[in-house]
Amino acid sequence: MSGRTVWHRLRPVLRGYAFTVAGIAIGVAGLSAPGAMSERIVRFIEGGDRFVLGQISVAGRGLGMGAGFAGGGLLPAASVRAIAEVPGVQGVQAQVMLPLEPRTSHFLAVTQDLLLGLDLSVPTPNRHYPTLPVQAGRFLREGDRGVAVVGAALAASRGVGVGDRLTLEGRSYTVVGVLERMLTAPDRFVIVPIADAREQWVAQDPMLRTLLASGAAALTAADLNTGAAVGWAEGEDPDAVARRIAERVPGVNVQIPSELSRVLRSSTAFFSALLAGIAALALVIGGLSVANTIAAAVFERVRDFGVKRVLGATDAQLGREVLGESLAVTLSGGGVGLALAALITRAIDTWVTPSERLFLFSPRLVGGALLFSVLLGAAAALYATWRLVRLTPAEAIRRGA
C-alpha cells in the first residue's frame, strides 16, 4: 500500500480523533508539568535525606562557622582521631564546609552554594554517596592542590567547565571535573582538597585570622575542620554509634542520623505540603480535562452508537469497542501531552532558569501520568457508554442527527 493510500485512509480517522487527542494531550500536559516540578523537589529532599542517613555528621561543639549538615565549632584533629577510636566507627573524613556567598547563606540554607573541602587521604565514609558521579573530567585525587570539582548547576550558573579557572573570594582553582546533575545539594557544591579549603576559610574569616595570629589557641592547619563525616562498621546501628561518639568524645556536636533525617523532613514539611497541593491540583485539573474530553468524544458519537445498535451491537460489544478506542486515544494523547510538557518545561529550564532544572520527568511520573490518564479515560468512557446504551437506538440516532 502506497504512502498516499495510507494517508488517504488515515486522514478521516485522524480528523475524527484529532480534537480528542489534543484535548487529552493538554490535560496530560497540565497534569505532568506540575508533577515534574514536584518530582524535582522530592528528588532534592530525598537526596538530602539519603545523604544524612549515609553518615554520622560531627562538628565541634559551639556556634562556629560550620555550614551544611555539620554546623558547629571547630573540630580539631585530636577530636577526629578520638572519633576514629570509638568502637563501631569505620572511617572518619575531616571536612571543611563553607558558604560561597556568606551574605545570603542564612536565607538560602536549602540551596546555597557551598565550598566543600575533603580530606582525600581517607575514603569518603558516606554509605549512600561513597563517590560522586562525574559527568566530565575527573574527581579529586590525594595530593591535588588548587583544583576543584564543581556541581552541575553551579558549573552552569558560573559558565565553567573542565580546564576553566574558577575564582572564589580571590583564590583561583582549575576545574578538573564537573559532577553529573544529581538534582540534590551537590549540584551547587565546589569540592576542593581540604588544604585549599582551610586556606580559603582563613582568608575569608577575619575572626579566625585574628585568633590564629594571637596565638591564644594552639591550632595547626589540621585542626581547621568544620566537621567530619563518620562511617560505621558493618552490622552496627548508626544511631547507637553516633550516641557512643557523643558519650566518649568530649567537645563535639554529633548528629544522630535518624534524628537529623526527621529534622530535615520536618523542616521540609512545608515543601511536602506544597507538593501535595500541587499534585492534588494537577490531578483534579488534568484529570477533569482528560475525563471530560473522553466523555465528550463518546457523547459526540451518539449517532454512531445508534447505528451500531441498529446493526446488532450489544452493550458488551459497544463497551469493549469504546474501551479499546479510549485506551488508544488516551495513550496517544498521553504520549503527546507528555512530549508537550517535556518540551515546555525544557524550554523553561533552558531559557528561564538555565543553571537549574526545575522539572524532573521520572519514570514513575511518566508511568503514573499515563496510567492515571488511561484509568480515568476508561472510567469516563464506560460512564458515557453506560449512559448511551440506555438510549434506544432510535433515540440515539435522533439525538445525533
Place this chain on the structure above:
Amino acid sequence: MLRGRGLVKSYPAPAGGAIRVLAGVDLDVRPGELVVVSGASGSGKTTLLNVLGLLEDPDSGEVWFGPERVSGLGRSTKSRVRGRSVGFVFQSFLLLPGLTALDNVLLAARYVGGVGEAERRRALALLEAFGVLDRRDHYPAQLSGGEQQRVAFCRAVLNDPPLILADEPTGNLDEANAAVIAGALADRARAGAAVVVVTHHPETVRGATTVFRIDGGRLGAWHD
C-alpha cells in the same frame, strides 16, 4: 414472518400531556411480501417502523418475528435479534463517516458472527452488483447521495436478513438512484424476504403487495 399486535406508542408533548402516535396498530407481513405504509408527515410511519424493528419499545402491544415474541426481550438480546434478522435502510443512509464504503458494509457482520473472508467476498459482490465496487475505499463524504444509499443497502442485506425495513429509502435520491433502490427492495421480496417500506410516495415502490395508509395512529387501506 413479522407480526405487530395492538401497538401503542405515545411521546410526551412539549406543552405537557402526551401525543399518541400509534393507537393500536396490527400488521402482518409474510415472507415474500412487500408492504408499503404511507401517510402524512408526523403520522407515525417512522415510529411504526422503529417499533417493528425493535429500535424503540411500544407502550403496549407485541412484536413477533415468526414464532418468537421479540418485543419483551432484553436490550442486548434485542440487539442480537435485530442484527441477525432485520436489515434497515434509512432516508439519511446512516453510514459511519470514519469508515470506508466497504467497512460500512462489513459493519453489519461485525456484530453478527464477525467479519471473515466469506463476509468480505459477499460485501464486495454486493458493492459490485450495486455499481459501487470502485468506490469501496471511499469514505461517505466522498460519495454522492445515490452511492451512499446503495452502500447502505448493501449493508442492510449483507447478512441476508429475512426482514427488511426501509424508512423513506428513496426520499433523498434522484430518479435513477431511486429506481435502483426500489428495484432492489422488490427483488428482496421476490427472494423471500418480508419487506416493509414507509414513504410519502408509495408510487415510487414497485411490486408492492399491500399499501397501507397510516392516519390518526391507525392503519387503513390506501385509496388514491
